[in-house]
Amino acid sequence: xxxxxxxxxxxxxxxxxxxxxxxxxxxxxxxxxxxxxxxxxxxxxxxxxxxxxxxxxxxxxxxxxxxxxxxxxxxxxxxxxxxxxxxxxxxxxxxxxxxxxxxxxxxxxxxxxxxxxxxxxxxxxxxxxxxxxxxxxxxxxxxxxxxxxxxxxxxxxxxxxxxxxxxxxxxxxxxxxxxxxxxxxxxxxxxxxxxxxxxxxxxxxxxxxxxxxxxxxxxxxxxxxxxxxxxxxxxxxxxxxxxxxxxxxxxxxxxxxxxxxx
Amino acid sequence: xxxxxxxxxxxxxxxxxxxxxxxxxxxxxxxxxxxxxxxxxxxxxxxxxxxxxxxxxxxxxxxxxxxxxxxxxxxxxxxxxxxxxxxxxxxxxxxxxxxxxxxxxxxxxxxxxxxxxxxxxxxxxxxxxxxxxxxxxxxxxxxxxxxxxxxxxxxxxxxxxxxxxxxxxxxxxxxxxxxxxxxxxxxxxxxxxxxxxxxxxxxxxxxxxxxxxxxxxxxxxxxxxxxxxxxxxxxxxxxxxxxxxxxxxxxxxxxxxxxxxxxxxxxxxxxx
Ligand SMILES: Nc1ncnc2c1ncn2[C@@H]1O[C@H](COP(=O)(O)OP(=O)(O)OP(=O)(O)O)[C@@H](O)[C@H]1O
Ligand SMILES: [Mg+2]
Numbered sequence: 001x002x003x004x005x006x007x008x009x010x011x012x013x014x015x016x017x018x019x020x021x022x023x024x025x026x027x028x029x030x031x032x033x034x035x036x037x038x039x040x041x042x043x044x045x046x047x048x049x050x051x052x053x054x055x056x057x058x059x060x061x062x063x064x065x066x067x068x069x070x071x072x073x074x075x076x077x078x079x080x081x082x083x084x085x086x087x088x089x090x091x092x093x094x095x096x097x098x099x100x101x102x103x104x105x106x107x108x109x110x111x112x113x114x115x116x117x118x119x120x121x122x123x124x125x126x127x128x129x130x131x132x133x134x135x136x137x138x139x140x141x142x143x144x145x146x147x148x149x150x151x152x153x154x155x156x157x158x159x160x161x162x163x164x165x166x167x168x169x170x171x172x173x174x175x176x177x178x179x180x181x182x183x184x185x186x187x188x189x190x191x192x193x194x195x196x197x198x199x200x201x202x203x204x205x206x207x208x209x210x211x212x213x214x215x216x217x218x219x220x221x222x223x224x225x226x227x228x229x230x231x232x233x234x235x236x237x238x239x240x241x242x243x244x245x246x247x248x249x250x251x252x253x254x255x256x257x258x259x260x261x262x
Numbered sequence: 263x264x265x266x267x268x269x270x271x272x273x274x275x276x277x278x279x280x281x282x283x284x285x286x287x288x289x290x291x292x293x294x295x296x297x298x299x300x301x302x303x304x305x306x307x308x309x310x311x312x313x314x315x316x317x318x319x320x321x322x323x324x325x326x327x328x329x330x331x332x333x334x335x336x337x338x339x340x341x342x343x344x345x346x347x348x349x350x351x352x353x354x355x356x357x358x359x360x361x362x363x364x365x366x367x368x369x370x371x372x373x374x375x376x377x378x379x380x381x382x383x384x385x386x387x388x389x390x391x392x393x394x395x396x397x398x399x400x401x402x403x404x405x406x407x408x409x410x411x412x413x414x415x416x417x418x419x420x421x422x423x424x425x426x427x428x429x430x431x432x433x434x435x436x437x438x439x440x441x442x443x444x445x446x447x448x449x450x451x452x453x454x455x456x457x458x459x460x461x462x463x464x465x466x467x468x469x470x471x472x473x474x475x476x477x478x479x480x481x482x483x484x485x486x487x488x489x490x491x492x493x494x495x496x497x498x499x500x501x502x503x504x505x506x507x508x509x510x511x512x513x514x515x516x517x518x519x520x521x522x523x524x525x526x527x528x529x530x531x532x533x534x
Contacts, residue, residue, distance in 0.1 A: 056432050076438030086433035090451040090528045099447070100437035131528040151437065 003067055003187055004030040004053060004155070010061030011048050011213075022048040023059065024212035030204075033185040035178075037198035037205045039241070041249050045213025046191045047083055050157050053189065054080045066155065076100065079153035081161040083191075085144045087132040093143050094119065094128040100151045118146040121176060123169075137164040145173070149180065158190045162197065174200060178225065195241045199234060200227050207244055210252040217244055299498040308334070308502035333487070334502075338510055340483040341472050344400060345514070348407025349468045353461060355408070356415035360457075363416075364423025365449065377416065385410040385471045389478055403475035410471035411464035418460025422453030455529055458522050465518055469511050484510070 011023040022045040030036055038046045051057045053064055055074040064071045066078065074080075087096050094115050101111045119125045122142040132140055141164045148156060162170045178201065181188055192198050198205045199221060207217040219241065223233055281301045287293060288300035295303065311334040318328045330336075363370045363377075385406045392402035426449050434448045476485030484507050491499035 054436065056435075074432065074435040076436070078436070080433075080436045082429065082433060084429055086429045088430060088433070088448065088451070089530065090454070103437055103439045103443060133528060133530045147437075 001032045002029045003032040003034075004028070004064070004189075006049075006053070006062065006064045008062035009049070009052065009059045009064060011045070011052060011057075012060045021212040023052070024214050026062070026213070026215060028206065028215065028218075030187060030189065032187055035181055035188045035201060035203045036190065037202035038189065038191045038208060039193075039195065039198050039205055039245065040208030040213070040216075041210050041245065041252060042193070044208045044210040044248075046208060047159055048213065049208075050080070050159050050189065050191060054078050054157050076104070076151055077153055078155045078157055079148035079151045081141075081144050081148050081156070081158040083159040083163075085132075085140045087140055087143055087147070089132050092129050092131055093124055093135070096132070096143055097146045097150050100147060104151075114150055118150055121149075122146050122173070138166065138169060141165060142169075142173070152184075153186070155187045156189070158188065160191050160193065163193070170197075175226075177201070182225075195238055195245065196229055199223075199237055199241070200229060205241065207241065207248075209248055211255075216248065296495050296497055299501065303498045304501045304505070307496075307498040308505065311499070311502060334506060337482055337484050337487050337503075338506060340480075341476065341485065341507075342510065342514075344403050344407060344475070344483065345465070345468045345472050347400075348404045348472070349411045349465055351404060352408030352411030352468070353415045353464055356412045356460075356464075357419055357457070360416045360419025361423060361445075361450070361453075364420040364453070365445065370420070377413075381413050381417070385467075386474055389475075392475075393479060398479045400480065402479045403472065406475045407468045407471045410467040414463035414467060415457070415460040418456045418463070419453065422456025422460075423449055425456065426452040455526055458525060462515070462518050462522070465514060466511075469514065473507060 006026050006028040009023055009026040009028075010021070013020040013022055026049065038049065040046055048057070052059045053066070053071065055071045055078070058071070088099065091099060097115045097118055098111050101114060106114075115128075119128050122145065124139065124142055124146065127135060127139060132143065135143065141161060145158075145161055148158075162173055165173065174197065177188075180186070190198075190201060202221050205217075205219040205221060206215055207219065208214065209216045219237075221237065223231075223237075227234060229235075284298075285301050288295065288298060288303075299307075312332045314328055314331040315333065316328075316331070318325065323331070330339075359373070363373055388406055388409055389402075392405050396402040396405055430448055430452055431444070434444050439448070472483070473485035476483035477489045480486055484503050488500045488503035488507075491497075491503065
């Protein structure tokens with residue numbers, strides 16, 4: 001059953017007379033419970049697309065619907081992990097995680113239990129009463145993830161959520177996310193720069209092009225989980241996607257050179 | 263420990279030299295004691311006005327009341343009282359107005375022209391009106407102090423609310439917060455650094471205004487006391503009073519700065 005539909009989505013930014021076509025003719029249908037990764041060079045419009053689905057910055061053309069209704073405003077049904085974390089610096093780690101639940105008027109005891117469980121899951125127990133300024137980048141990222149997991153939204157939009165983590169923590173959280181996903185049947189749109197991460201996680205990998213941001217390839221990943229990054233099929237797919245992303249990056253670099261001759 | 267001692271000595275060096283030169287000039291008779299009394303004379307006067315004037319009488323007062331009955335302490339307390347009340351009135355009106363003006367463009371457009379015209383008028387210029395409207399005593403003083411405290415708090419509150427980083431608003435809306443929660447739990451705390459900076463400036467202004475206002479409308483307080491001393495050309499008392507104003511201001515600012523550090527303990531700018 002399709003849940004999120006983007007059709008002919010276009011986003012044009014106009015600033016100081018300059019026009020940037022961040023997204024052009026994006027057609028995408030995402031089924032309920034699907035795990036989709038967005039892959040593409042920096043600046044290709046991944047965050048822009050996520051922001052449009054979340055309802056923060058509506059497209060300048062085309063439509064996006066979620067569960068059949070056009071997206072008009074942000075809401076807790078589409079929990080977002082921001083690329084900039086966006087933790088509230090005046091709240092402690094525990095308060096940051098609890099805030100969304102307080103807004104939903106969940107009973108206090110239940111909130112406390114949920115927060116405890118998430119702190120444990122994300123290895124943040126020792127930091128529950130610290131303020132974000134005292135945390136490392138990776139810890140902040142984990143708090144941002146915990147905040148959205150607490151919300152328990154049916155759709156999770158994650159903008160490079162594991163970008164600042166070390167390899168081991170990253171793998172642990174990837175596995176944890178996969179576990180939550182398969183247990184709850186959430187729909188996940190996950191932005192990443194890492195080809196390996198996208199193959200490890202996704203049902204589908206959407207490769208985007210740079211300026212204008214369009215969809216270059218919509219790749220199904222049929223490998224059985226848990227996936228083994230050392231397996232032959234894994235690496236074959238990785239090579240192919242690398243070629244695709246590399247070509248896109250080269251085209252973009254060549255264009256830049258052409259635009260600004262030496 | 264020794265380093266702290268060294269630092270203390272270092273900081274005391276310049277004041278001590280100034281005091282020594284001053285004392286020497288006075289003793290040598292370069293300047294008359296009326297124009298510039300010796301620092302020892304000022305200190306003696308200061309100590310004398312700090313102590314209770316009457317002998318202790320267990321029948322009519324408690325020991326604490328007696329200890330605090332010195333003229334200087336009474337004056338400092340009166341001045342402090344006016345600063346606090348005036349600031350609470352001025353800041354208390356400025357905060358909600360500033361929040362509304364910062365958050366609602368309609369309110370801002372409505373109020374801003376009047377604010378911009380009134381803001382440059384120094385509180386001192388309100389003195390005639392203050393006396394006309396409120397007569398003598400504490401009310402006109404409180405009125406003037408409130409005006410002095412009002413504008414710094416107002417301007418900073420508006421700026422604080424307007425400068426809240428959009429990413430916090432997005433994050434909050436993503437969590438599904440309503441307008442009121444957004445305001446109380448996100449916009450207000452995000453604006454606190456600005457608001458507290460305004461509070462600090464406002465208290466500074468209130469402190470300047472209290473001294474001036476005490477020179478016109480009341481008969482106690484530090485401002486009144488130094489003006490009274492001038493009539494009798496008691497320069498030692500004038501300087502002792504000025505010195506007390508400095509000390510009280512320092513104490514007040516230290517207190518506010520402590521409060522600042524506590525309320526903003528989450529703030530990156532205060533990282534040690
Ligand atoms: N508010 C904005 N105003 C003007 N241009 C913008 C704005 N936001 C994004 N852009 C432009 O849109 C394009 C896409 O930006 P976006 O942030 O979506 O990229 P991204 O794919 O998320 O990149 P990264 O991987 O580096 O996060 C960029 O060229 C960027 O300059
Ligand atoms: Mg991005």
